[in-house]
Amino acid sequence: xxxxxxxxxxxxxxxxxxxxxxxxxxxxxxxxxxxxxxxxxxxxxxxxxxxxxxxxxxxxxxxxxxxxxxxxxxxxxxxxxxxxxxxxxxxxxxxxxxxxxxxxxxxxxxxxxxxxxxxxxxxxxxxxxxxxxxxxxxxxxxxxxxxxxxxxxxxxxxxxxxxxxxxxxxxxxxxxxxxxxxxxxxxxxxxxxxxxxx
Amino acid sequence: xxxxxxxxxxxxxxxxxxxxxxxxxxxxxxxxxxxxxxxxxxxxxxxxxxxxxxxxxxxxxxxxxxxxxxxxxxxxxxxxxxxxxxxxxxxxxxxxxxxxxxxxxxxxxxxxxxxxxxxxxxxxxxxxxxxxxxxxxxxxxxxxxxxxxxxxxxxxxxxxxxxxxxxxxxxxxxxxxxxxxxxxxxxxxxxxxxxxxx
Amino acid sequence: xxxxxxxxxxxxxxxxxxxxxxxxxxxxxxxxxxxxxxxxxxxxxxxxxxxxxxxxxxxxxxxxxxxxxxxxxxxxxxxxxxxxxxxxxxxxxxxxxxxxxxxxxxxxxxxxxxxxxxxxxxxxxxxxxxxxxxxxxxxxxxxxxxxxxxxxxxxxxxxxxxxxxxxxxxxxxxxxxxxxxxxxxxxxxxxxxxxxxx
Amino acid sequence: xxxxxxxxxxxxxxxxxxxxxxxxxxxxxxxxxxxxxxxxxxxxxxxxxxxxxxxxxxxxxxxxxxxxxxxxxxxxxxxxxxxxxxxxxxxxxxxxxxxxxxxxxxxxxxxxxxxxxxxxxxxxxxxxxxxxxxxxxxxxxxxxxxxxxxxxxxxxxxxxxxxxxxxxxxxxxxxxxxxxxxxxxxxxxxxxxxxxxx
DNA sequence: AATGAATGAGTATTCATTCAT
DNA sequence: TATGAATGAATACTCATTCAT
Numbered sequence: 001x002x003x004x005x006x007x008x009x010x011x012x013x014x015x016x017x018x019x020x021x022x023x024x025x026x027x028x029x030x031x032x033x034x035x036x037x038x039x040x041x042x043x044x045x046x047x048x049x050x051x052x053x054x055x056x057x058x059x060x061x062x063x064x065x066x067x068x069x070x071x072x073x074x075x076x077x078x079x080x081x082x083x084x085x086x087x088x089x090x091x092x093x094x095x096x097x098x099x100x101x102x103x104x105x106x107x108x109x110x111x112x113x114x115x116x117x118x119x120x121x122x123x124x125x126x127x128x129x130x131x132x133x134x135x136x137x138x139x140x141x142x143x144x145x146x147x148x149x150x151x152x153x154x155x156x157x158x159x160x161x162x163x164x165x166x167x168x169x170x171x172x173x174x175x176x177x178x179x180x181x182x183x184x185x186x187x188x189x190x191x192x193x194x195x196x197x198x
Numbered sequence: 199x200x201x202x203x204x205x206x207x208x209x210x211x212x213x214x215x216x217x218x219x220x221x222x223x224x225x226x227x228x229x230x231x232x233x234x235x236x237x238x239x240x241x242x243x244x245x246x247x248x249x250x251x252x253x254x255x256x257x258x259x260x261x262x263x264x265x266x267x268x269x270x271x272x273x274x275x276x277x278x279x280x281x282x283x284x285x286x287x288x289x290x291x292x293x294x295x296x297x298x299x300x301x302x303x304x305x306x307x308x309x310x311x312x313x314x315x316x317x318x319x320x321x322x323x324x325x326x327x328x329x330x331x332x333x334x335x336x337x338x339x340x341x342x343x344x345x346x347x348x349x350x351x352x353x354x355x356x357x358x359x360x361x362x363x364x365x366x367x368x369x370x371x372x373x374x375x376x377x378x379x380x381x382x383x384x385x386x387x388x389x390x391x392x393x394x395x396x
Numbered sequence: 397x398x399x400x401x402x403x404x405x406x407x408x409x410x411x412x413x414x415x416x417x418x419x420x421x422x423x424x425x426x427x428x429x430x431x432x433x434x435x436x437x438x439x440x441x442x443x444x445x446x447x448x449x450x451x452x453x454x455x456x457x458x459x460x461x462x463x464x465x466x467x468x469x470x471x472x473x474x475x476x477x478x479x480x481x482x483x484x485x486x487x488x489x490x491x492x493x494x495x496x497x498x499x500x501x502x503x504x505x506x507x508x509x510x511x512x513x514x515x516x517x518x519x520x521x522x523x524x525x526x527x528x529x530x531x532x533x534x535x536x537x538x539x540x541x542x543x544x545x546x547x548x549x550x551x552x553x554x555x556x557x558x559x560x561x562x563x564x565x566x567x568x569x570x571x572x573x574x575x576x577x578x579x580x581x582x583x584x585x586x587x588x589x590x591x592x593x594x
Numbered sequence: 595x596x597x598x599x600x601x602x603x604x605x606x607x608x609x610x611x612x613x614x615x616x617x618x619x620x621x622x623x624x625x626x627x628x629x630x631x632x633x634x635x636x637x638x639x640x641x642x643x644x645x646x647x648x649x650x651x652x653x654x655x656x657x658x659x660x661x662x663x664x665x666x667x668x669x670x671x672x673x674x675x676x677x678x679x680x681x682x683x684x685x686x687x688x689x690x691x692x693x694x695x696x697x698x699x700x701x702x703x704x705x706x707x708x709x710x711x712x713x714x715x716x717x718x719x720x721x722x723x724x725x726x727x728x729x730x731x732x733x734x735x736x737x738x739x740x741x742x743x744x745x746x747x748x749x750x751x752x753x754x755x756x757x758x759x760x761x762x763x764x765x766x767x768x769x770x771x772x773x774x775x776x777x778x779x780x781x782x783x784x785x786x787x788x789x790x791x792x
Numbered sequence: 793a794a795t796g797a798a799t800g801a802g803t804a805t806t807c808a809t810t811c812a813t
Numbered sequence: 814t815a816t817g818a819a820t821g822a823a824t825a826c827t828c829a830t831t832c833a834t
Contacts, residue, residue, distance in 0.1 A: 044804095054805095123321050168337065168358055184358070240827085413833060433633075512720055535762065553782075556762055560754030568730070580782070638806090648817070657809075
C-alpha cells in the first residue's frame with residue numbers, strides 16, 4: 001500500500017538469520033487460535049502473523065497438527081503459571097474465596113482471549129488423545145494449587161466451580177453480580193466436616 | 199456396464215415424496231457434528247449420513263452455516279428438555295442433590311456424544327453472535343429448572359458447578375468418586391441464609 | 397493474449413454440460429504420460445491438456461493414482477488390440493516372421509510414444525501391485541495371439557524377443573538392419589522339435 | 595534442554611575428514627533409486643541414506659539431476675561388469691546357452707533391485723538424451739561380450755532375447771520353466787548359416 | 793422441484809535450491 | 814570447507830457453492 005520508491009526489497013526484508021523464529025511462530029499460532037479458533041487456524045494465517053514465509057511452517061513443524069499441539073501446550077503451561085501466581089499470596093480461607101472470585105470476574109491476568117484458547121484446547125483434547133496429557137497436566141496442577149488450602153474433595157469442587165462459572169461468564173452477555181459469586185464460592189470452600197461447621 | 203432393464207436402481211430407493219427430508223438432514227448433521235466436530239462437518243458427510251443427494255443440502259438450507267445453526271439449535275432444545283425431565287421428580291433438597299449427582303455421573307439421558315456437541319455449540323457461540331441466543335436460552339432454561347427448588351444465586355452456583363464437573367469428568371481419564379461429587383453438590387445447594395448465618 | 401472487446405467470457409467458454417469429460421481426461425492423461433512420463437504427470441498438466449478446470453480432476457477420479465491407473469489400463473487394452481490386429485492376416489509361418497519383423501520396425505500401428513507409455517506402465521507395475529494385473533493381462537493376450545501360430549514355448553520366446561528388440565530399437569540412436577531382424581526372428585519361430593527340422 | 599558439557603553429539607559422529615563422502619552419496623542414491631524409483635528420489639532421502647547433512651547434496655553435486663546421472667552411470671558400469679564376468683568362463687556354444695539361461699533365471703549376480711534400477715535408467719534415457727550415451731555404452735558392451743562367441747546378428751538377437759525374457763520374468767508373478775528358457779535360447783544361438791541353410 | 797456435474801478458491805505439504813554462518 | 818536454516822514455487826487434494834438439466 002505504501003509507495004516504495006526503490007525497486008528492490010519489495011515487501012519483506014530478507015531475514016535469513018532469525019534464531020527465535022520457531023518460538024515466534026508458536027506465539028503467532030496462539031494468537032491466531034485465539035482469533036480464529038483451532039479450526040480456522042491455517043499455515044497461511046500463522047505465517048502472516050509471524051511474518052515468516054509459508055515454507056517456514058513445515059520446516060519447523062511436522063505439520064499443522066504438530067504446530068497446534070505445541071501452541072496449545074505452551075498456552076496451557078502459561079495458564080497454569082498464571083493460575084499459580086494468582087493464588088500465591090493466599091493465606092486465609094477468606095483470601096482464597098476472594099482470589100477465586102477475582103479469577104471468575106476476570107482479574108487473574110487471563111482475559112477472554114486466553115479462555116477462548118483454553119476452550120479450543122478442551123475441544124481439541126476431546127477428539128485428540130495426544131492432547132489429553134496437556135489438559136490432564138493442567139487440571140492436576142490447578143487442583144494442586146487449591147489443595148494447598150483445602151482438602152482434595154473441596155479442591156475438586158472449587159476447581160469445577162471455577163470452570164463452570166468462568167465458562168458461563170464468558171458465554172453470557174449480561175453482567176454478573178460479584179457479591180453473588182463471592183457467596184457461591186464461600187459455600188464451596190467450607191470445611192468438609194459439616195457437623196463441625198454448624 | 200451391462201444394462202439392467204428390470205426394476206429400480208438398487209442402492210438408493212427413489213424417494214419421490216419425502217416430506218421429512220429437511221428434518222432428517224438436521225438429525226444427520228447433529229450426528230456428524232458429534233463425530234467430526236463443527237469444523238469437520240461438510241455437506242458431503244451430512245448428505246451421506248442422511249442418504250440424500252448432495253444437491254439437497256443447498257436446496258433445503260441457504261448454506262452450511264445455516265444447517266449448522268439449525269442443528270445446534272435443535273440439539274440445545276433437546277438437551278434442555280432432557281435437563282428439565284431429569285429434575286421432574288425432584289421434591290426435597292436431597293432429591294435435588296441426588297439428581298445433580300446423577301447428572302454429573304452421566305445418568306441424565308445424555309451421553310458423551312451429547313456433551314461433545316454441546317461443547318461444539320459453546321465454542322461456536324463464542325465466535326458467532328447469532329448462536330449466543332441459543333446458548334443464552336439454554337442457560338436461562340437450566341437456571342429456571344433449578345430455581346424451582348433453590349434461590350437464584352444458588353441456582354447459578356449449582357448450574358456452574360454442573361457445567362464444570364461434567365466438563366472435567368468428560369475430559370478426565372480416571373474414575374471419579376460419586377460420594378465426593380455428592381458431598382460437593384450438597385454444599386452448593388444449602389440455603390443461602392446458612393452461609394450468611396455464620 | 398488476443399484482445400477481447402466484450403467484458404464477459406474471459407478465456408474459457410463455460411462448459412457446464414460435457415458428457416464425455418471423464419473419457420477426454422483419460423485420453424489427455426495418456427498423452428501427458430507419453431510426453432512427460434508417469435512421474436511428470438500432474439493434475440495441472442492433464443487438466444490443461446483436456447481443457448477442463450483443475451477441480452474436474454478429483455471430481456471424476458479418486459486421485460492422481462486412480463487417473464494414472466485408468467489411463468495406463470486403457471493404453472494397455474488399446475495396445476493389445478493393435479497387437480491382435482497386426483497378426484490378424486497371418487496364415488503361414490513366413491507371414492508370422494514378416495509380421496513380427498514389421499512390428500519390431502515400427503509398422504504395427506504403434507509409434508514410439510505408445511512404447512514409451514508402455515514402458516512407463518512396466519515401471520509403474522514394478523512398484524504398484526495393482527498395475528500387475530494390467531501387465532499380466534496384456535502379456536497373456538500377446539502370448540495368446542502368438543499361440544494361434546506356434547506352440548506355447550515358442551510363443552514365449554517370440555514374445556520376449558519382440559519385447560527386447562523393440563526396447564533396444566527404441567533406445568538405440570542408429571539404424572537397425574531389417575534383414576538382420578528378419579533372420580533373428582526366423583530362428584525363433586522354428587518348430588520346437590529340433591530333430592525334425594534338420 | 596539441559597546442556598551436555600561432556601563429549602560429542604551422540605547420534606551423528608562428527609566426520610571431519612571424509613574423503614569418500616561423494617562416493618558414499620552416489621551409492622546411497624543407487625539404493626534410493628532401487629527403492630523409490632528415480633521419480634521418488636529426493637535430496638532428503640539420499641542424504642538420510644548416506645548419513646550426511648542435506649547441505650552436502652548440493653555441495654558435492656550441481657543438482658539432483660547431476661546426482662541421478664552419476665548414480666545411474668555407476669550402476670550401468672557395474673551391471674556391464676557383472677555381465678562380462680558372467681560370461682568369462684564360457685567356452686562352447688552349450689556353455690553360452692547355459693550362461694544365458696542362468697542369467698535369465700537370476701543367477702548372474704544381479705537381483706531384482708538391480709533390474710529395477712536398470713529399467714529406471716532406460717526410462718530416464720528415453721527422455722534425457724544425456725543418458726543415452728550411458729545406455730548405448732552398456733548395450734555396446736553387452737553385444738561385445740556376446741560377439742566373442744557368436745556373430746554380430748546372433749549377438750543382437752540373444753541380447754534382445756535376454757532383455758525381453760528378463761523383463762517378462764521380473765514382471766510375471768508365476769514361475770517360469772527353466773527347460774523352456776533353455777530351449778528358447780538354444781534356438782537363438784545356432785550359427786547363422788544353419789538358418790540360411792534351410 | 794430436485795439433482796448431480798461442475799468449478800475455483802483455498803488447504804496442507806514437499807522439496808530443490810540458496811545462502812549466512 | 815561445510816552446513817543447516819530458510820524459501821517459494823509447485824504439488825495433490827477438498828469442498829461450499831452454482832447451475833443446466
